[in-house]
Amino acid sequence: MPDDSALAKGKANDKAKDGGLVTCDACPVLCRIREGRSGACDRYGNVGGALTRLDPFVVTQRVAEKEGDLVAFGKDEWDGAMIKGAPTFITGIGSGTTYPDYKPAPFIVASEYDGVDMVTVVSEGIFSYCGIKVKIDTDRFVGAETAAVRVEGEQVGHVTTAEYGSQMLSLGGVRHLTGGSKKEGTVTCDTMLTLCSGGPMEMTVDGGAKLTVEAGKPPVINGSQEERMRVGCGSATIGIFAKQWHGHADEVIVVDDHITGVLSEHQAGRFLGMEPVGIRVRGRKSTPGRYFQVAEPGTGWGGTDITEPLSIIESINPRNAWPGLRLFMVSTTGEDAAFFVLDDDLKPVPAPMPEPLEVVVARIGENCEPALTTVMFMAGAGGSLRAGVTENPVRLTRSVREALTRVTCGGAPVYVWPGGGITLMVDVTTMPENSFGYVPTPALVAPIEFTLRLDDYAAMGGHMDAVRRVDEVAAAGRLKSVRWHDRAPWPGAPLHGIARGP
């Protein structure tokens, strides 16, 4: 490993020093490098007798709004050039790792935030214990809970809980990475890497759907792309909009794959003084005005296979219904709607939709959020990664738990699970491009940074002699600037006790 801590002290690497030569041990080639030259890789060089990393550091910078224009995160306008004077945070992206050696992390960088001396320990973690949680916004059937999720026939994870309007997958994890066959591990690693890098992934669920998912994009289920989340199930939709329909229709049927709602029978209709009008829909009645399984799942109305809405009407009872009855039908996404008036034979006849109903149809659509796939990377930072931060690793864990130390991945905010260890989750779309890599284990490589007050760092037994100033690092290395995610808290800020003034 290139011992960057030696650089920190500004002293020569005394290993294999021979007439100005430095032997690089970053890889098996073991280049002997003359002063002022770089090794075969151009990544490490001999600068003043010390082995020095020449690769650009990836930094994220906070830039003030300039003439009303903000450079959007992840957009191409950002050319990677450093912005002078802008607050700079050095990320772990491409920083390398000192694993498995118990050495200080590749970079330990001091900076100042609002008069507080901060330190950021920058590293790249090799995570065998990692996985991803995928949230797929859909009500379509993806697969039964615990059903295997497969890529190329290998199990890479399973279906977990159904959430409100979404289906969850749990992919990766150490059991698939290293607990199964070599191929299972490789395919699992590749699946996670692709999804974490923002790429599309095709997968199948045993006894369920064929999926194509990509972070931040609409999911594709059995070949059809999900556009919008429903506003709620048919029953919930009635609950939300009953009052707005009242007086404009005598019956409202909200078609949905899960629960189809019938207003006049529904609790909400009764509350408005409505009586059942004798229009019976197909399916299995759950509670008054709520019906399961009015049709098969599909790509028609409200996630059913219905394209002709009247087909879900089983019967119209002449004892309750009357000629001129106004029937309004709508799906739970507002994508489909129809208006009918019963003729003298009590047959529904299409009629122009009254404007107040059209307004509500539009409102249903407005209340449906775009259906997306969310990918959360989840990993445990343990072992020697912590030793790169402090001589007493448990103190780092405690410091994170006590919210003295901020953990980030490529500068992006993470959620640290309560309880033992440092188990974190991060939305991969908030991390800069090219944050992830993989190694043969197989395991994922991801950037991780720990930021805390310098005095707290000293108190926890940090590698104080390896601390360098941020401007010193910035001056010595080639830097590549990536846009800091505007919605994220500034990664270099302390989590507590910002002192102001003297």
Next chain:
Amino acid sequence: MSVTVPFGAPPLGAVLPGGNRRHFQHGPIDLVVEAFGPGHEVGRAYKQAWARFETVLGELVGELPVLRAPLKARGPALKGATARRMAAACRLHGQVFVTPMAAVAGAVADEVLAALVAGRTLEKAYVNDGGDIALHLTPGAAFDAGMVSLATAPSAAGTIAIDHASPVRGIATSGWRGRSLSRGIADSVTVLARNAAEADVAATLIANAVDADHPRIERVPARELDPDSDLGERAVTVAVGVLPDASVIEALAAGAAAAEAMAADGRIVAAHLVLQGGTRTVGALAAALEDRTRPDRTVSRGAGPDQRRRAWTT
């Protein structure tokens, strides 16, 4: 975590922005890999390529002393598949001084490409090892290769289409500004050949041959720059000032003569030589290249240090 690497960082893989290309890196080897075809075939191809890549550097390091020495008629047999590709490419050039290391980048590209395509159904694929590129093509598929001079801004000076019918499956570029040391003064020599290893060693040798005597050319013994260089005490180029036209023409002619000899017996398919805005094109694709390249002697002057990277688009 149970990575067992004897020393140094393990090989690292990543998905490049856009989601299609892969980046494999281990020590000095940097590969950009891309396969085109049905998604599941591409996915499998990448895994095969990665599995092969994992051990390539270790195998080469194990035979480094032999690979850094000139080939002998009865030398020790090389064990590694990549090492054998290197030696085979060098043997084409008979008695000229060259060590297998001249073909290392191209041979790694060929080796990983072979693993990438084995048993897979792909339209086309490439492995780009820092500018030395191995190609895979099927009927109907083609690559547009755009070439840039090492010394000029990275805008393509010319493009050529390589299709299935073409014998070309390897492209390599060499020059004195490149990562490897050169004995000549070429800004760039780009070679099209049957595979990347053959292109690599030919580009090295032709770039060595692009040479002239002039006080504005600075040279030092290779060992002064790299104590382990396979070139030993031989002089290598470290700076080339602006040369008079006569020297440029003379140097390009010497290089072109070497290239012509290689094209004549099929060791290369074509070569494109660039020196301070002057160009020469040799071989089967000469006409195609000449049509699209516009020699402009002002272009190469004042090249900055950032422009030395070989760049090809495919």
